[in-house]
Amino acid sequence: MRILDTHLHLVYQDRFSYPWLANAEPLNRQWTAESYFAEAEKLGIESAIHMEVDVAEPDIAGETAFVTQVHPRVIGAVASGRPEHEGFAEYLDLLVRNPKVRGVRRILHESPNELSQTPLFAENLRRLAPYHLSFDLCLRADQLPIGADLADKAPEVHFVLDHCGVPKVAAMELDPWRQYIRELASRPNVNAKISGIVAYAKPDWTVDDLRPFAEHVIESFGWDRVVWGSDHPVCTLTANLTRWVEATHQILSGASDDEKAKLLHRNAERIYRV
Template identity: 65%
Template structure:
Protein backbone atom coordinates (compact mmCIF):
# COMPACT_ATOMS: atom_id res chain seq x y z
CA UNK A 1 0.00 0.00 0.00
CA UNK A 2 1.69 3.20 -1.15
CA UNK A 3 2.10 6.09 1.25
CA UNK A 4 1.96 9.85 0.70
CA UNK A 5 3.79 11.42 3.62
CA UNK A 6 2.00 14.69 4.43
CA UNK A 7 4.49 15.86 7.04
CA UNK A 8 8.13 15.77 5.96
CA UNK A 9 10.52 18.31 7.43
CA UNK A 10 13.84 18.97 5.69
CA UNK A 11 16.65 20.81 7.44
CA UNK A 12 19.50 22.32 5.43
CA UNK A 13 21.37 24.56 7.84
CA UNK A 14 23.73 25.86 5.16
CA UNK A 15 20.78 27.35 3.27
CA UNK A 16 18.12 28.29 5.82
CA UNK A 17 18.08 29.60 9.40
CA UNK A 18 16.26 27.44 11.96
CA UNK A 19 16.49 29.29 15.32
CA UNK A 20 14.50 26.67 17.24
CA UNK A 21 16.89 23.78 16.58
CA UNK A 22 19.66 25.37 18.66
CA UNK A 23 18.26 23.82 21.81
CA UNK A 24 16.70 20.78 20.21
CA UNK A 25 19.40 18.19 20.84
CA UNK A 26 19.73 15.70 18.00
CA UNK A 27 17.47 17.77 15.77
CA UNK A 28 20.20 20.40 15.53
CA UNK A 29 21.55 18.69 12.47
CA UNK A 30 21.05 18.46 8.72
CA UNK A 31 18.18 16.26 7.56
CA UNK A 32 18.32 16.10 3.78
CA UNK A 33 15.96 14.61 1.25
CA UNK A 34 18.63 12.09 0.30
CA UNK A 35 18.93 10.78 3.85
CA UNK A 36 15.14 10.51 4.18
CA UNK A 37 14.76 8.72 0.85
CA UNK A 38 17.39 6.16 1.80
CA UNK A 39 14.92 4.82 4.37
CA UNK A 40 11.57 5.91 2.91
CA UNK A 41 11.88 4.16 -0.43
CA UNK A 42 11.94 0.77 1.28
CA UNK A 43 8.72 1.58 3.15
CA UNK A 44 6.41 2.22 0.15
CA UNK A 45 6.55 5.97 0.75
CA UNK A 46 6.24 7.17 -2.85
CA UNK A 47 5.77 10.93 -2.38
CA UNK A 48 5.71 13.60 0.29
CA UNK A 49 4.51 17.06 1.15
CA UNK A 50 7.06 19.27 2.80
CA UNK A 51 5.90 20.80 6.07
CA UNK A 52 7.44 24.12 7.01
CA UNK A 53 10.04 23.93 9.78
CA UNK A 54 9.33 27.20 11.63
CA UNK A 55 12.30 28.88 9.98
CA UNK A 56 13.38 32.43 10.67
CA UNK A 57 10.65 34.74 9.40
CA UNK A 58 13.00 36.29 6.85
CA UNK A 59 13.61 32.82 5.33
CA UNK A 60 9.99 31.72 4.88
CA UNK A 61 9.86 32.32 1.13
CA UNK A 62 13.39 30.96 0.63
CA UNK A 63 12.43 27.71 2.35
CA UNK A 64 9.27 27.36 0.28
CA UNK A 65 11.08 28.03 -2.99
CA UNK A 66 13.83 25.56 -2.11
CA UNK A 67 11.63 22.62 -1.11
CA UNK A 68 9.14 23.01 -3.97
CA UNK A 69 11.99 22.72 -6.45
CA UNK A 70 14.12 20.11 -4.75
CA UNK A 71 12.80 16.91 -6.40
CA UNK A 72 9.57 15.55 -7.99
CA UNK A 73 9.23 13.26 -4.95
CA UNK A 74 8.11 16.37 -3.04
CA UNK A 75 4.68 16.97 -4.56
CA UNK A 76 3.95 20.22 -2.76
CA UNK A 77 4.57 22.33 0.30
CA UNK A 78 2.71 23.57 3.32
CA UNK A 79 4.44 26.90 3.75
CA UNK A 80 4.98 28.94 6.84
CA UNK A 81 3.25 32.33 6.93
CA UNK A 82 2.32 35.02 9.44
CA UNK A 83 -1.44 35.69 9.57
CA UNK A 84 -0.85 37.98 12.55
CA UNK A 85 0.90 40.50 10.29
CA UNK A 86 -0.75 43.21 8.23
CA UNK A 87 1.21 42.22 5.13
CA UNK A 88 -0.13 38.65 5.19
CA UNK A 89 -2.16 39.09 1.96
CA UNK A 90 0.97 40.26 0.14
CA UNK A 91 2.96 37.39 1.65
CA UNK A 92 0.39 34.93 0.30
CA UNK A 93 0.68 36.47 -3.16
CA UNK A 94 4.45 35.99 -3.10
CA UNK A 95 4.10 32.39 -1.96
CA UNK A 96 1.60 31.65 -4.72
CA UNK A 97 4.06 33.02 -7.27
CA UNK A 98 6.55 30.38 -6.10
CA UNK A 99 4.03 27.71 -7.02
CA UNK A 100 3.02 24.28 -5.71
CA UNK A 101 2.02 25.65 -2.30
CA UNK A 102 -0.88 23.53 -1.03
CA UNK A 103 -1.49 25.19 2.31
CA UNK A 104 0.04 27.21 5.10
CA UNK A 105 0.86 26.65 8.74
CA UNK A 106 1.55 28.97 11.62
CA UNK A 107 2.84 27.02 14.63
CA UNK A 108 0.59 28.29 17.41
CA UNK A 109 2.09 26.67 20.49
CA UNK A 110 5.19 28.87 20.20
CA UNK A 111 3.23 32.14 20.48
CA UNK A 112 0.78 33.43 23.10
CA UNK A 113 -2.73 32.02 22.79
CA UNK A 114 -4.08 35.48 22.03
CA UNK A 115 -2.16 35.70 18.73
CA UNK A 116 -4.51 33.37 16.84
CA UNK A 117 -7.60 35.02 18.30
CA UNK A 118 -6.95 38.61 17.24
CA UNK A 119 -9.26 40.19 14.71
CA UNK A 120 -6.39 40.63 12.23
CA UNK A 121 -5.34 36.97 12.40
CA UNK A 122 -8.90 35.71 11.99
CA UNK A 123 -9.69 38.11 9.15
CA UNK A 124 -6.45 37.33 7.35
CA UNK A 125 -7.38 33.66 7.10
CA UNK A 126 -10.24 34.66 4.78
CA UNK A 127 -7.59 35.05 2.05
CA UNK A 128 -6.86 31.31 2.11
CA UNK A 129 -10.10 30.40 0.38
CA UNK A 130 -9.35 32.78 -2.48
CA UNK A 131 -6.11 30.92 -3.15
CA UNK A 132 -7.61 27.47 -2.47
CA UNK A 133 -5.20 26.94 0.41
CA UNK A 134 -5.67 24.87 3.54
CA UNK A 135 -4.45 25.66 7.05
CA UNK A 136 -2.60 23.14 9.22
CA UNK A 137 -3.39 23.56 12.90
CA UNK A 138 -0.38 22.92 15.13
CA UNK A 139 -1.65 23.26 18.71
CA UNK A 140 -1.05 21.76 22.12
CA UNK A 141 -3.89 19.63 23.47
CA UNK A 142 -5.00 22.39 25.84
CA UNK A 143 -5.21 24.80 22.88
CA UNK A 144 -7.61 22.72 20.80
CA UNK A 145 -10.52 25.10 21.53
CA UNK A 146 -8.48 27.85 19.81
CA UNK A 147 -8.36 25.73 16.68
CA UNK A 148 -12.10 25.09 16.86
CA UNK A 149 -12.71 28.84 16.97
CA UNK A 150 -10.65 29.35 13.81
CA UNK A 151 -12.44 26.53 12.00
CA UNK A 152 -15.81 27.97 13.02
CA UNK A 153 -14.84 31.41 11.75
CA UNK A 154 -13.92 29.98 8.32
CA UNK A 155 -16.33 27.13 7.53
CA UNK A 156 -15.37 27.15 3.84
CA UNK A 157 -11.64 26.70 4.52
CA UNK A 158 -10.03 23.28 4.94
CA UNK A 159 -8.19 22.83 8.25
CA UNK A 160 -5.95 19.88 9.09
CA UNK A 161 -5.21 19.12 12.75
CA UNK A 162 -1.58 18.09 13.06
CA UNK A 163 -0.23 15.33 15.31
CA UNK A 164 -3.60 14.07 16.57
CA UNK A 165 -3.91 17.30 18.55
CA UNK A 166 -0.63 16.73 20.45
CA UNK A 167 -1.79 14.49 23.31
CA UNK A 168 0.53 13.46 26.14
CA UNK A 169 0.90 9.86 25.02
CA UNK A 170 3.66 9.00 27.46
CA UNK A 171 1.38 9.86 30.40
CA UNK A 172 -1.60 8.22 28.67
CA UNK A 173 -3.49 11.49 29.25
CA UNK A 174 -6.66 10.73 27.31
CA UNK A 175 -8.78 13.37 29.00
CA UNK A 176 -9.70 16.14 28.36
CA UNK A 177 -7.91 15.60 25.02
CA UNK A 178 -10.40 12.92 24.01
CA UNK A 179 -13.41 15.20 24.47
CA UNK A 180 -11.70 18.01 22.58
CA UNK A 181 -11.01 15.68 19.63
CA UNK A 182 -14.63 14.56 19.56
CA UNK A 183 -15.74 18.19 19.54
CA UNK A 184 -13.22 19.18 16.86
CA UNK A 185 -14.38 16.34 14.63
CA UNK A 186 -17.93 17.75 14.59
CA UNK A 187 -16.61 20.45 12.27
CA UNK A 188 -16.82 19.12 8.71
CA UNK A 189 -14.07 21.46 7.48
CA UNK A 190 -11.45 19.86 9.76
CA UNK A 191 -9.42 16.74 8.99
CA UNK A 192 -6.91 15.08 11.30
CA UNK A 193 -3.33 13.99 10.72
CA UNK A 194 -2.13 10.72 12.20
CA UNK A 195 1.38 11.92 12.96
CA UNK A 196 3.58 13.02 15.82
CA UNK A 197 2.19 10.70 18.48
CA UNK A 198 5.27 8.49 18.52
CA UNK A 199 7.40 11.52 19.44
CA UNK A 200 5.15 12.20 22.45
CA UNK A 201 5.19 8.60 23.65
CA UNK A 202 8.60 8.46 25.30
CA UNK A 203 11.43 6.04 24.70
CA UNK A 204 9.42 3.10 26.07
CA UNK A 205 6.52 3.46 23.61
CA UNK A 206 4.71 0.48 22.16
CA UNK A 207 1.99 0.04 19.58
CA UNK A 208 -0.45 -0.46 22.45
CA UNK A 209 0.47 2.87 24.09
CA UNK A 210 -0.19 4.61 20.77
CA UNK A 211 -3.38 2.72 19.99
CA UNK A 212 -6.00 4.54 22.14
CA UNK A 213 -4.94 7.91 20.71
CA UNK A 214 -4.78 6.88 17.06
CA UNK A 215 -7.98 4.87 17.24
CA UNK A 216 -9.91 7.67 18.93
CA UNK A 217 -8.90 10.17 16.26
CA UNK A 218 -9.91 7.81 13.46
CA UNK A 219 -13.18 6.96 15.20
CA UNK A 220 -14.00 10.64 15.74
CA UNK A 221 -13.10 11.89 12.26
CA UNK A 222 -13.89 8.78 10.25
CA UNK A 223 -11.79 7.21 7.51
CA UNK A 224 -12.63 9.97 5.00
CA UNK A 225 -11.03 12.76 7.09
CA UNK A 226 -7.68 11.37 8.22
CA UNK A 227 -4.25 11.60 6.59
CA UNK A 228 -0.85 10.20 7.56
CA UNK A 229 2.42 11.99 8.24
CA UNK A 230 5.87 10.87 9.31
CA UNK A 231 6.88 14.06 11.16
CA UNK A 232 10.41 13.16 10.13
CA UNK A 233 12.91 13.94 11.61
CA UNK A 234 11.05 14.82 14.82
CA UNK A 235 9.88 11.22 15.03
CA UNK A 236 13.52 10.17 15.34
CA UNK A 237 13.67 11.52 18.90
CA UNK A 238 11.95 8.31 20.03
CA UNK A 239 11.90 5.99 16.99
CA UNK A 240 13.02 5.53 13.42
CA UNK A 241 10.92 6.25 10.35
CA UNK A 242 10.74 2.49 9.84
CA UNK A 243 9.44 2.05 13.40
CA UNK A 244 6.65 4.58 12.84
CA UNK A 245 5.56 3.12 9.50
CA UNK A 246 5.60 -0.38 10.98
CA UNK A 247 3.58 0.77 14.00
CA UNK A 248 1.07 2.51 11.73
CA UNK A 249 0.54 -0.62 9.68
CA UNK A 250 0.00 -2.62 12.86
CA UNK A 251 -2.46 -0.05 14.19
CA UNK A 252 -4.60 -0.20 11.04
CA UNK A 253 -4.18 -3.91 10.31
CA UNK A 254 -7.84 -4.55 11.07
CA UNK A 255 -9.08 -1.91 8.61
CA UNK A 256 -10.18 -2.71 5.09
CA UNK A 257 -7.88 -2.14 2.13
CA UNK A 258 -10.06 0.80 1.10
CA UNK A 259 -9.83 2.38 4.56
CA UNK A 260 -6.07 1.94 4.66
CA UNK A 261 -5.74 3.55 1.22
CA UNK A 262 -7.77 6.54 2.41
CA UNK A 263 -5.46 7.13 5.35
CA UNK A 264 -2.18 6.44 3.60
CA UNK A 265 -2.67 8.41 0.38
CA UNK A 266 -6.15 8.89 -1.04
CA UNK A 267 -7.50 11.46 1.43
CA UNK A 268 -4.28 13.48 1.26
CA UNK A 269 -4.52 13.67 -2.52
CA UNK A 270 -8.03 15.08 -2.21
CA UNK A 271 -7.53 17.37 0.79
CA UNK A 272 -4.24 18.84 -0.42
CA UNK A 273 -5.31 18.78 -4.10
CA UNK A 274 -2.58 16.51 -5.45
CA UNK A 275 -2.82 14.63 -8.73
CA UNK A 276 -1.74 11.02 -8.09
Protein backbone atom coordinates (compact mmCIF):
# COMPACT_ATOMS: atom_id res chain seq x y z
CA MET A 1 0.00 0.00 0.00
CA ARG A 2 1.68 3.19 -1.16
CA ILE A 3 1.86 6.16 1.19
CA LEU A 4 1.77 9.89 0.53
CA ASP A 5 3.31 11.64 3.52
CA THR A 6 1.42 14.92 4.07
CA HIS A 7 3.66 16.23 6.82
CA LEU A 8 7.37 16.16 6.05
CA HIS A 9 9.64 18.75 7.64
CA LEU A 10 13.03 19.40 6.04
CA VAL A 11 15.68 21.36 7.90
CA TYR A 12 18.53 23.01 6.02
CA GLN A 13 20.42 25.02 8.58
CA ASP A 14 23.01 25.99 6.01
CA ARG A 15 20.30 27.97 4.20
CA PHE A 16 17.65 29.08 6.68
CA SER A 17 17.20 30.16 10.30
CA TYR A 18 14.99 28.15 12.66
CA PRO A 19 14.92 30.03 16.00
CA TRP A 20 12.72 27.45 17.74
CA LEU A 21 15.29 24.69 17.24
CA ALA A 22 17.51 26.27 19.90
CA ASN A 23 15.04 24.88 22.44
CA ALA A 24 14.65 21.51 20.71
CA GLU A 25 18.16 20.14 20.92
CA PRO A 26 17.50 16.58 19.65
CA LEU A 27 16.15 18.09 16.42
CA ASN A 28 18.69 20.89 16.11
CA ARG A 29 20.60 19.66 13.09
CA GLN A 30 20.30 19.17 9.34
CA TRP A 31 17.41 16.97 8.10
CA THR A 32 17.64 16.55 4.34
CA ALA A 33 15.32 15.12 1.72
CA GLU A 34 17.93 12.52 0.76
CA SER A 35 18.25 11.16 4.30
CA TYR A 36 14.46 11.04 4.72
CA PHE A 37 13.74 9.20 1.47
CA ALA A 38 16.55 6.71 2.11
CA GLU A 39 14.37 5.38 4.93
CA ALA A 40 10.94 6.34 3.59
CA GLU A 41 11.11 4.57 0.24
CA LYS A 42 11.70 1.24 1.99
CA LEU A 43 8.44 1.79 3.89
CA GLY A 44 6.25 2.40 0.86
CA ILE A 45 6.32 6.19 1.10
CA GLU A 46 6.45 7.18 -2.55
CA SER A 47 5.98 10.95 -2.21
CA ALA A 48 5.61 13.72 0.34
CA ILE A 49 4.19 17.16 0.89
CA HIS A 50 6.53 19.48 2.71
CA MET A 51 5.14 21.19 5.79
CA GLU A 52 6.65 24.56 6.66
CA VAL A 53 9.10 24.44 9.58
CA ASP A 54 8.43 27.82 11.21
CA VAL A 55 11.55 29.41 9.78
CA ALA A 56 12.44 32.98 10.71
CA GLU A 57 9.99 35.31 8.99
CA PRO A 58 12.52 36.74 6.48
CA ASP A 59 13.19 33.14 5.30
CA ILE A 60 9.56 32.16 4.59
CA ALA A 61 9.62 32.86 0.85
CA GLY A 62 13.03 31.25 0.47
CA GLU A 63 11.98 28.09 2.27
CA THR A 64 8.92 27.67 0.05
CA ALA A 65 10.89 28.19 -3.15
CA PHE A 66 13.63 25.79 -2.05
CA VAL A 67 11.55 22.86 -0.80
CA THR A 68 9.38 22.79 -3.93
CA GLN A 69 12.43 21.91 -6.01
CA VAL A 70 14.63 20.10 -3.50
CA HIS A 71 13.66 16.50 -4.47
CA PRO A 72 11.46 14.94 -7.17
CA ARG A 73 9.42 13.04 -4.59
CA VAL A 74 8.46 16.24 -2.75
CA ILE A 75 5.38 16.88 -4.86
CA GLY A 76 3.84 19.80 -2.99
CA ALA A 77 4.25 22.20 -0.11
CA VAL A 78 2.23 23.84 2.63
CA ALA A 79 3.84 27.25 3.03
CA SER A 80 4.16 29.36 6.13
CA GLY A 81 1.89 32.40 6.27
CA ARG A 82 0.85 35.23 8.56
CA PRO A 83 -2.92 35.80 8.24
CA GLU A 84 -2.71 38.26 11.12
CA HIS A 85 -0.81 40.70 8.88
CA GLU A 86 -2.30 43.40 6.69
CA GLY A 87 -0.08 42.36 3.77
CA PHE A 88 -1.39 38.80 3.56
CA ALA A 89 -3.33 39.39 0.33
CA GLU A 90 -0.20 40.57 -1.46
CA TYR A 91 1.72 37.62 -0.03
CA LEU A 92 -0.84 35.19 -1.48
CA ASP A 93 -0.59 36.81 -4.90
CA LEU A 94 3.12 36.01 -4.90
CA LEU A 95 2.76 32.60 -3.27
CA VAL A 96 0.42 31.15 -5.88
CA ARG A 97 2.96 31.80 -8.62
CA ASN A 98 4.62 28.62 -7.34
CA PRO A 99 2.51 25.77 -8.78
CA LYS A 100 3.57 23.31 -6.08
CA VAL A 101 2.12 25.31 -3.18
CA ARG A 102 -1.00 23.53 -1.97
CA GLY A 103 -1.80 25.28 1.30
CA VAL A 104 -0.77 27.60 4.10
CA ARG A 105 -0.07 27.06 7.78
CA ARG A 106 0.33 29.42 10.70
CA ILE A 107 1.65 27.81 13.89
CA LEU A 108 -1.03 28.41 16.51
CA HIS A 109 -0.34 25.85 19.23
CA GLU A 110 2.51 27.96 20.58
CA SER A 111 0.87 31.34 19.87
CA PRO A 112 -1.50 33.38 22.05
CA ASN A 113 -5.12 32.47 21.41
CA GLU A 114 -5.85 36.09 20.55
CA LEU A 115 -3.62 35.91 17.47
CA SER A 116 -6.22 34.04 15.41
CA GLN A 117 -9.32 35.70 16.86
CA THR A 118 -9.23 39.00 15.00
CA PRO A 119 -11.56 39.88 12.11
CA LEU A 120 -8.46 40.36 9.93
CA PHE A 121 -7.27 36.79 10.55
CA ALA A 122 -10.62 35.36 9.46
CA GLU A 123 -10.81 37.71 6.48
CA ASN A 124 -7.39 36.60 5.31
CA LEU A 125 -8.26 32.93 5.73
CA ARG A 126 -11.22 33.47 3.42
CA ARG A 127 -8.78 34.75 0.80
CA LEU A 128 -7.43 31.19 0.46
CA ALA A 129 -10.60 29.81 -1.11
CA PRO A 130 -10.36 31.47 -4.56
CA TYR A 131 -6.82 30.08 -4.87
CA HIS A 132 -7.97 26.57 -3.78
CA LEU A 133 -5.41 26.65 -0.96
CA SER A 134 -6.05 24.72 2.25
CA PHE A 135 -5.17 25.84 5.77
CA ASP A 136 -3.46 23.47 8.20
CA LEU A 137 -4.64 23.92 11.78
CA CYS A 138 -1.89 23.30 14.31
CA LEU A 139 -3.70 23.61 17.64
CA ARG A 140 -3.40 22.13 21.11
CA ALA A 141 -6.28 20.06 22.44
CA ASP A 142 -7.52 22.95 24.60
CA GLN A 143 -7.54 25.22 21.52
CA LEU A 144 -9.71 23.01 19.32
CA PRO A 145 -12.79 25.22 19.81
CA ILE A 146 -10.74 27.98 18.16
CA GLY A 147 -10.36 25.72 15.13
CA ALA A 148 -14.11 25.16 14.97
CA ASP A 149 -14.65 28.92 15.13
CA LEU A 150 -12.19 29.54 12.28
CA ALA A 151 -13.82 26.83 10.17
CA ASP A 152 -17.18 28.53 10.68
CA LYS A 153 -15.77 31.92 9.72
CA ALA A 154 -14.20 30.59 6.50
CA PRO A 155 -16.67 27.94 5.30
CA GLU A 156 -15.31 27.83 1.74
CA VAL A 157 -11.79 26.97 2.92
CA HIS A 158 -10.65 23.37 3.39
CA PHE A 159 -8.94 22.98 6.77
CA VAL A 160 -6.68 20.11 7.84
CA LEU A 161 -6.24 19.49 11.57
CA ASP A 162 -2.64 18.52 12.28
CA HIS A 163 -1.49 15.86 14.74
CA CYS A 164 -4.94 14.66 15.81
CA GLY A 165 -5.36 17.97 17.62
CA VAL A 166 -2.23 17.55 19.76
CA PRO A 167 -3.77 15.42 22.55
CA LYS A 168 -1.87 14.62 25.74
CA VAL A 169 -0.99 11.08 24.73
CA ALA A 170 1.59 10.51 27.46
CA ALA A 171 -1.04 11.25 30.13
CA MET A 172 -3.74 9.32 28.18
CA GLU A 173 -5.92 12.42 28.57
CA LEU A 174 -8.85 11.58 26.31
CA ASP A 175 -11.32 14.13 27.65
CA PRO A 176 -12.35 16.81 26.87
CA TRP A 177 -10.26 16.21 23.72
CA ARG A 178 -12.74 13.60 22.40
CA GLN A 179 -15.68 15.97 22.57
CA TYR A 180 -13.69 18.79 20.97
CA ILE A 181 -12.73 16.44 18.12
CA ARG A 182 -16.36 15.46 17.56
CA GLU A 183 -17.41 19.10 17.48
CA LEU A 184 -14.67 20.00 15.01
CA ALA A 185 -15.51 16.99 12.82
CA SER A 186 -19.09 18.25 12.54
CA ARG A 187 -17.73 21.00 10.27
CA PRO A 188 -17.74 19.52 6.76
CA ASN A 189 -14.86 21.76 5.63
CA VAL A 190 -12.44 20.28 8.19
CA ASN A 191 -10.25 17.21 7.61
CA ALA A 192 -7.86 15.56 10.05
CA LYS A 193 -4.32 14.28 9.91
CA ILE A 194 -3.19 11.11 11.66
CA SER A 195 0.24 12.38 12.60
CA GLY A 196 2.33 13.68 15.45
CA ILE A 197 0.91 11.57 18.24
CA VAL A 198 4.15 9.64 18.78
CA ALA A 199 5.89 12.91 19.69
CA TYR A 200 3.33 13.49 22.45
CA ALA A 201 3.57 9.93 23.78
CA LYS A 202 5.85 8.49 26.44
CA PRO A 203 9.30 7.42 25.22
CA ASP A 204 8.33 3.78 25.81
CA TRP A 205 4.95 4.07 24.07
CA THR A 206 3.13 1.09 22.62
CA VAL A 207 0.64 0.92 19.77
CA ASP A 208 -2.14 0.54 22.33
CA ASP A 209 -1.18 3.96 23.73
CA LEU A 210 -1.67 5.55 20.31
CA ARG A 211 -4.69 3.56 19.16
CA PRO A 212 -7.51 5.35 21.05
CA PHE A 213 -6.40 8.73 19.73
CA ALA A 214 -6.02 7.67 16.11
CA GLU A 215 -9.19 5.59 16.12
CA HIS A 216 -11.30 8.36 17.65
CA VAL A 217 -10.17 10.82 14.98
CA ILE A 218 -10.94 8.33 12.20
CA GLU A 219 -14.32 7.49 13.71
CA SER A 220 -15.22 11.17 14.14
CA PHE A 221 -14.12 12.41 10.71
CA GLY A 222 -14.81 9.26 8.71
CA TRP A 223 -12.56 7.55 6.20
CA ASP A 224 -13.10 10.24 3.54
CA ARG A 225 -11.66 13.10 5.62
CA VAL A 226 -8.45 11.70 7.10
CA VAL A 227 -4.89 11.78 5.80
CA TRP A 228 -1.56 10.48 7.13
CA GLY A 229 1.61 12.33 8.01
CA SER A 230 4.99 11.31 9.35
CA ASP A 231 5.81 14.56 11.18
CA HIS A 232 9.42 13.66 10.44
CA PRO A 233 11.81 14.49 12.06
CA VAL A 234 9.67 15.44 15.09
CA CYS A 235 8.56 11.80 15.32
CA THR A 236 12.17 10.89 16.15
CA LEU A 237 11.73 12.40 19.62
CA THR A 238 10.24 9.08 20.77
CA ALA A 239 10.68 6.73 17.80
CA ASN A 240 11.76 6.81 14.18
CA LEU A 241 9.96 6.89 10.85
CA THR A 242 10.01 3.12 10.50
CA ARG A 243 8.41 2.51 13.87
CA TRP A 244 5.67 5.10 13.26
CA VAL A 245 4.81 3.56 9.89
CA GLU A 246 4.73 0.08 11.46
CA ALA A 247 2.46 1.39 14.25
CA THR A 248 0.15 2.93 11.66
CA HIS A 249 -0.23 -0.39 9.87
CA GLN A 250 -1.03 -2.09 13.18
CA ILE A 251 -3.68 0.53 13.99
CA LEU A 252 -5.19 -0.01 10.52
CA SER A 253 -5.04 -3.80 10.65
CA GLY A 254 -8.83 -4.16 10.84
CA ALA A 255 -9.55 -1.68 8.04
CA SER A 256 -10.38 -2.64 4.47
CA ASP A 257 -7.93 -2.05 1.64
CA ASP A 258 -10.18 0.75 0.39
CA GLU A 259 -10.17 2.45 3.79
CA LYS A 260 -6.41 2.11 4.07
CA ALA A 261 -5.93 3.62 0.61
CA LYS A 262 -8.10 6.60 1.54
CA LEU A 263 -6.06 7.35 4.64
CA LEU A 264 -2.62 6.61 3.23
CA HIS A 265 -2.81 8.41 -0.12
CA ARG A 266 -6.16 8.84 -1.84
CA ASN A 267 -7.68 11.54 0.39
CA ALA A 268 -4.44 13.48 0.43
CA GLU A 269 -4.30 13.54 -3.35
CA ARG A 270 -7.79 15.07 -3.41
CA ILE A 271 -7.49 17.48 -0.48
CA TYR A 272 -4.04 18.79 -1.37
CA ARG A 273 -4.66 18.48 -5.15
CA VAL A 274 -1.52 16.53 -6.01
